[in-house]
Amino acid sequence: MMKLDKDVASLFVVNKGCFAYRAENVLQDIDLNLAPGQFYGLIGPNGSGKSSLLDLLTATRLLKSGQLLFQGKPLGGYAKKELARKIALVPQQFAMGFDFTVAEVVLMGRYPHIPRFSNPTVRDLDLVEDAMVKMQIQSLRHRLITDLSGGEKQRVVVARALAQDTEVLVLDEATANLDIHHTIEIMHVIRRLVHDQGRTVIAAIHDLNLAAAFCDQVIVLNEGRIFRTGAVTEVLTSRLITDVFQVEPEVQRALFPSLERSVCGCSCPAPSFPPPLEEALSDHPRPARTLHSTPERLSQDRSCPVLDSSGLLSGSIGH
């Protein structure tokens, strides 16, 4: 048994969690302790169990063995609707066969808050409006969801999750289909939820730059086990990238002393870096080094990790 006071302070506690899909073990010996008010990045190669871990945290799948507590209570003990008022999910893929309008879809995020056979209240509609403004989809409100592009749809789904107004937001590669502009916009909105409102975000992220730039903490999964967890500046090293992703990172000296800012400045209209990163940068006043593969690879990959001279991935958005 874990110490009780520690459990209450933690948002999620996973003890020796194992999960199997059919006969195959997907996650093994998962021990996690997630605190509220943090932006957690969940990284790891394809098939490392990221989605499965998110399924467990959103209670859409159940542990095979072990224990999973949410706010000090077993996650399985919550009613679905109660949980939906606390945890929202933004899925990676989204297909809706029926042509609801954008506004209707966003309003569905209020489902757990509106009693059956009741009409939405003014507050419900305000939250829907607010979510649409944040995702810049007000102009799409009367469009049919089936007529939207992939990126537009994804913003609608994020807005739907924002309208759900939960303490915890879980993102399963929510920005995978988006262009860099909207990716950064969404990450900023989500970053502000954590920073200004003290909410907790757990996001599976493929793009290491995004993880480095926006997360406070990272959880690295590899082959169904937790490889490392910790503050983003401590964990995301070139060594780790080599070990987990089997890529040899090549460290190059940057042409501009502050490449991070300049690159971000030209790709993002509202370039305000999240505070933890600024602190991280000021701790390392040496010229930035960038981690590149080869120039050819660079042109194919939208982004590449950026390291500072000590080999730490200090985080930037690069083209």
Place this chain on the structure above:
Amino acid sequence: MSAKPPFTLLSLALILTLAIILATGMGFISIDPAEVIRVLWIKACGGTFAGDMNPTFPFVILEVRLPRILTAALVGGGLAMAGAVFQAILLNPLADPYTLGVSSGAAFGASLALVLGILGVALPVYFSVPFFAFLGAMATLAVVFSLAAPDGRFSSNTLILSGVIVAAILSAGIGFIQYLADEQVGVIIFWLMGSLVGKTWTDVALTAFFAFPCLLVMLYFARDLNIMAFGGRTAETIGVDSRRVKKILLVCASLLTAICVSVSGIIGFVGLIVPHLLRLVLGPDNRLLIPSCFFGGAILLLTADTITRAWLPTELPIGVLTSLIGGPFFCYIFRRKQLGGQ
């Protein structure tokens, strides 16, 4: 969305009432709609029929036409509702009440009852056919569900596939029974095509007994069904117990289909066209769509039945008529879906 749904439902209810009254007046003996209303009014008030009225009218209206007309309306409404629910659950606009093989199960049961009658096993056919059809439909469902979801999850694809497999096996069984029936195969074929001829108040009561509770259950879960358009995983994180809702609604819609099929035989395409058309007009919100489908399906089947009963020189099996209209419509939807590139 605020004032529209009550208005839509009210108009549909009004059209249905009007259609029932008009249809009751139509037929071999033509009766004026005013006379129909008068008969219904007197009956409702418990009065006796006055001498100035043609004495056959009350009998024709109350004992011959009205049971058949109400059965047609209830079966049409039931099939359309079941279709709307199947489409929403299976996330497939081409699903219909027979997608899971319910019709094949019912057909097998009915064929069995008919052939037993032919082979001289003493069973009152008017009772055994609907009863066997119902048993067949329910047994088929049980098999399809256990095939599709050994782990308690019902994925659309496995459900549809299981339905197809079971239906194929049953079709072979029906073929065998028809072979056994030999020269009297016509009885089975006629039943399979669906018919509302000779329906009594018992049929009306039986269908209503299932249709209205099912309608209520479907309405209760209509909002959850909307959320389930996101897919099971996301719907659960929005607070819908999608596995439970799916199970309840699948059983409910299948039960409704089974009773409709046992009462009237296999009437195709009502369950496909009506939800589809209404979704085009009213949008996909199940809270409005499901009750609208009840009225829409009732109006459509009642109209089709009245056409074969009162207009056509010989009475065409109703299933043939609806399929003749429905088939091309199905092709149109399918084609549009293909061109839509989804």
